[in-house]
Amino acid sequence: MLLQVDNLSVSFATRNGVQAAVKNVSYSVDKGQILGIVGESGSGKSVSCYSLLGLIPQPPGRIDSGTALFNGEDLLKLSPARQRDIRGNRIAMIFQDPMTSLNPFLSIGEQLLEPLVYHHDCSRAEARSRALQLLDEVGIVDGERKFSSFPHEFSGGMRQRVMIAMALITEPELLIADEPTTALDVTIQAQILRLIADLQSRHNIGVIFISHDLAVVNQLADHVLVMNKGEIVEAGPGERVLHKPQQAYTQTLIASTPRGAKIASGRERERDSETLVSVRSLSTSFVDYSSHAAKRVRAVNDVSFDLYRGEILGLVGESGSGKSTLGRSILRLVNVDEGTIEYDGVDLLALQGNDLMPYRQRMQMIFQDPFASLNPRMTIYDALAEPLLYHGLANRQSVQSAVLQLMDDVGLEGRFIRKYPHEFSGGQRQRIAIARALATGPEFIVTDEPVSALDVTVQKQILELLLALVAKHNLSMLFISHDLSVVRYLCDRVLVMRQASIIEAGDVENVWRDPASDYTRQLLASAPVL
Amino acid sequence: MVRFIALRLLQAIPVLFVVISATFFLVRQAPGGPFDAEKPVIPAVKRALEAKYNLDQSLWQQYLSYMGDLLQGDLGPSFKYPGWAVQDLIGSGFPVTAELGIYALLIALLIGTTAGVLAALKPNSAQDYVPMSVAMIGICMPTFLLGPLLVLVFGIWLEWLPISGWGDLPGDKILPSITLGAAYAAYVARLSRGGMLEVLSQDYIRTARAKGLPEHVVVLKHALRGGLVPVVAYLGPAFAGLLSGSFVVETIFQIPGLGRFYVQAAFNRDYTMILGTTIFLSTLIVLFNLLSDVIATWMNPRLRDGLRGGSQ
Numbered sequence: 001m002l003l004q005v006d007n008l009s010v011s012f013a014t015r016n017g018v019q020a021a022v023k024n025v026s027y028s029v030d031k032g033q034i035l036g037i038v039g040e041s042g043s044g045k046s047v048s049c050y051s052l053l054g055l056i057p058q059p060p061g062r063i064d065s066g067t068a069l070f071n072g073e074d075l076l077k078l079s080p081a082r083q084r085d086i087r088g089n090r091i092a093m094i095f096q097d098p099m100t101s102l103n104p105f106l107s108i109g110e111q112l113l114e115p116l117v118y119h120h121d122c123s124r125a126e127a128r129s130r131a132l133q134l135l136d137e138v139g140i141v142d143g144e145r146k147f148s149s150f151p152h153e154f155s156g157g158m159r160q161r162v163m164i165a166m167a168l169i170t171e172p173e174l175l176i177a178d179e180p181t182t183a184l185d186v187t188i189q190a191q192i193l194r195l196i197a198d199l200q201s202r203h204n205i206g207v208i209f210i211s212h213d214l215a216v217v218n219q220l221a222d223h224v225l226v227m228n229k230g231e232i233v234e235a236g237p238g239e240r241v242l243h244k245p246q247q248a249y250t251q252t253l254i255a256s257t258p259r260g261a262k263i264a265s266g267r268e269r270e271r272d273s274e275t276l277v278s279v280r281s282l283s284t285s286f287v288d289y290s291s292h293a294a295k296r297v298r299a300v301n302d303v304s305f306d307l308y309r310g311e312i313l314g315l316v317g318e319s320g321s322g323k324s325t326l327g328r329s330i331l332r333l334v335n336v337d338e339g340t341i342e343y344d345g346v347d348l349l350a351l352q353g354n355d356l357m358p359y360r361q362r363m364q365m366i367f368q369d370p371f372a373s374l375n376p377r378m379t380i381y382d383a384l385a386e387p388l389l390y391h392g393l394a395n396r397q398s399v400q401s402a403v404l405q406l407m408d409d410v411g412l413e414g415r416f417i418r419k420y421p422h423e424f425s426g427g428q429r430q431r432i433a434i435a436r437a438l439a440t441g442p443e444f445i446v447t448d449e450p451v452s453a454l455d456v457t458v459q460k461q462i463l464e465l466l467l468a469l470v471a472k473h474n475l476s477m478l479f480i481s482h483d484l485s486v487v488r489y490l491c492d493r494v495l496v497m498r499q500a501s502i503i504e505a506g507d508v509e510n511v512w513r514d515p516a517s518d519y520t521r522q523l524l525a526s527a528p529v530l
Numbered sequence: 531m532v533r534f535i536a537l538r539l540l541q542a543i544p545v546l547f548v549v550i551s552a553t554f555f556l557v558r559q560a561p562g563g564p565f566d567a568e569k570p571v572i573p574a575v576k577r578a579l580e581a582k583y584n585l586d587q588s589l590w591q592q593y594l595s596y597m598g599d600l601l602q603g604d605l606g607p608s609f610k611y612p613g614w615a616v617q618d619l620i621g622s623g624f625p626v627t628a629e630l631g632i633y634a635l636l637i638a639l640l641i642g643t644t645a646g647v648l649a650a651l652k653p654n655s656a657q658d659y660v661p662m663s664v665a666m667i668g669i670c671m672p673t674f675l676l677g678p679l680l681v682l683v684f685g686i687w688l689e690w691l692p693i694s695g696w697g698d699l700p701g702d703k704i705l706p707s708i709t710l711g712a713a714y715a716a717y718v719a720r721l722s723r724g725g726m727l728e729v730l731s732q733d734y735i736r737t738a739r740a741k742g743l744p745e746h747v748v749v750l751k752h753a754l755r756g757g758l759v760p761v762v763a764y765l766g767p768a769f770a771g772l773l774s775g776s777f778v779v780e781t782i783f784q785i786p787g788l789g790r791f792y793v794q795a796a797f798n799r800d801y802t803m804i805l806g807t808t809i810f811l812s813t814l815i816v817l818f819n820l821l822s823d824v825i826a827t828w829m830n831p832r833l834r835d836g837l838r839g840g841s842q
Contacts, residue, residue, distance in 0.1 A: 088742030150831035
């Protein structure tokens with residue numbers, strides 16, 4: 001056995017006392033095997049691997065018990081120096097966010113060489129030729145020239161390739177990949193997953209693949225561990241764990257992962273209902289200040305579509321496709337270059353100042369990150385009462401009961417009314433954000449990736465909530481997402497956006513069955529399925 | 531790059547113009563004049579002196595003729611040191627002040643970054659609290675207190691070092707340099723601690739550790755470059771502050787530097803000397819701020835590209 005972990009327990013000293021992060025966890029990986037560890041945030045899936053390599057800060061972290069035999073040597077009993085010998089040499093790691101995992105101050109080449117130079121006593125010239133060879137192997141062309149480039153000149157996918165090359169340069173026996181594709185677009189994710197599988201079989205190494213995404217793990221792993229609250233809930237061959245789960249928690253996880261068509265389709269969209277929003281030839285651009293030479297970027301280019309009353313219209317696309325800018329343009333949160341937006345027959349772009357106010361009340365937005373979009377110094381009561389009072393929907397006497405009504409609508413208990421955002425979990429915060437959007441009694445809501453930051457079981461609850469609210473308040477919704485399975489689960493029709501343009505539109509099931517454009521076909525094929 | 535620097539230099543012109551004009555009129559608003567002394571000068575002599583230095587003209591005429599001379603690089607004659615031009619006086623005092631400033635800056639950087647980096651490596655431990663408390667004291671303690679204290683301890687009690695002068699006795703440059711550099715060392719320590727703490731929590735430091743690099747490589751190679759950006763950005767203002775703020779130290783240690791000329795000029799109402807020194811120092815401040823901005827930008831590969839783009 002390459003790595004055999006037994007009875008590993010890790011705890012962290014926090015302000016609220018000592019908290020166990022990993023409890024009596026045992027697992028093993030062999031050469032040529034991919035072990036998938038799945039779990040939600042806080043399940044201890046990362047800590048159970050990081051602690052083997054001395055990568056958790058101690059204190060506050062502490063390894064309470066356990067052994068981790070790596071080729072017969074207990075990793076947990078090694079001196080720091082010996083641990084460094086193994087780390088990055090015989091056990092290598094890649095991380096979630098390739099945008100932040102490479103040092104922005106050092107050239108790609110310099111960072112690639114380091115493991116060889118420090119572990120193998122190898123000359124820089126030898127290391128360089130080996131690095132160039134690996135860059136080629138991970139699919140980076142023109143490595144010679146890329147060698148002196150800096151990370152910011154690379155896209156996310158390219159950076160993750162560099163990370164993989166860096167991890168493999170010392171020919172490790174074990175690779176630990178912590179959510180390596182979570183920050184990537186779905187087509188790039190597919191490429192990186194293929195690359196990892198390919199390299200794994202070619203070099204016959206063991207891989208531990210940590211992910212929250214069951215579909216991704218399903219695609220890759222031979223063996224799967226399901227973790228929850230620091231414990232292993234279920235372990236076994238991937239096929240059995242993910243398709244015939246024995247434990248209730250695993251079953252919940254799998255049931256929460258959106259699959260197939262809308263399950264909760266109690267509601268049928270009334271066909272040929274009237275048009276609520278009609279967008280014609282819309283273009284929006286903004287100035288990109290990320291480099292000194294500011295340049296104008298057209299984020300939305302000549303886009304036209306209709307949104308019908310009572311429908312949920314999905315808007316999918318990869319990062320940088322312009323989907324968020326399109327959503328904000330419709331709500332007039334950003335300035336539009338040209339085109340028309342008709343809302344319920346009124347030209348929105350012609351309205352200014354106070355004339356726009358009634359429409360602001362009828363259109364609302366829910367953002368991706370409820371941590372960032374709620375003011376940390378306002379209680380729920382403040383956040384919800386503000387729009388009610390401002391738009392004259394409640395007065396001083398009635399506002400409290402109106403706020404309580406809103407909280408009840410989104411499934412929050414009334415006793416939370418004086419609490420601040422940081423006192424809530426991510427899912428609860430997104431409920432607050434939804435309540436805030438509902439406060440003005442809107443008929444149209446733009447939601448921008450509202451469930452992307454949430455764990456899958458919480459995501460399911462929020463999706464159900466959105467469906468219920470759409471039915472209850474007869475809402476129309478533009479649902480922006482990068483996640484194809486969520487869109488398929490929730491939406492009636494879908495728009496596919498790429499490079500600032502809409503390249504496909506249609507009923508969700510039709511598009512899934514028979515995509516008209518190559519790009520949509522590629523997107524659908526790239527999405528991992530459970 | 532060239533465009534960036536040229537643009538910044540152009541922006542400096544209105545700044546300097548306002549500084550010069552404000553100083554010109556302000557010093558003349560101060561009571562007394564260059565030729566008022568305890569022993570009154572004979573009125574005829576005073577009139578002759580004022581005529582010689584154009585002080586009998588209207589304020590506007592004086593201003594215009596001064597600005598005209600300035601554009602030709604002439605800072606005018608000193609009123610108090612007959613026969614000396616202001617630029618010559620600055621030329622004699624500045625090298626001393628610059629040398630003192632450089633030593634003080636080196637001390638500030640050496641002590642400050644070391645203390646700051648060490649503190650950041652073990653935050654909230656004795657290794658953090660002790661240097662940071664000392665730094666706090668350093669920031670709070672004025673030079674006119676620290677200087678005499680150092681003189682008392684190292685000059686008078688221990689008799690290790692000379693207590694005044696500049697370049698006359700071996701080691702007489704040490705105490706003034708430390709006195710001047712101490713407050714800046716403290717500030718640099720706080721800046722580098724903050725910068726390092728931020729960088730050390732970045733994902734790419736975790737990557738460096740995961741590669742199995744020795745800790746000194748992680749700190750010195752991967753973290754320091756980013757961690758010291760705030761310090762570099764502060765170097766320009768710091769050096770300018772060292773130069774223009776050195777008169778207290780120069781007075782305590784009897785150093786013939788520019789700072790002493792500056793303060794004496796203010797007491798003497800030596801209008802041209804005050805103006806000349808102000809112009810000289812404010813030009814230096816503008817230049818050093820620009821220089822440290824350029825270096826800080828150059829250290830960041832991402833912004834460096836922007837600079838290159840700007841020169842095209």
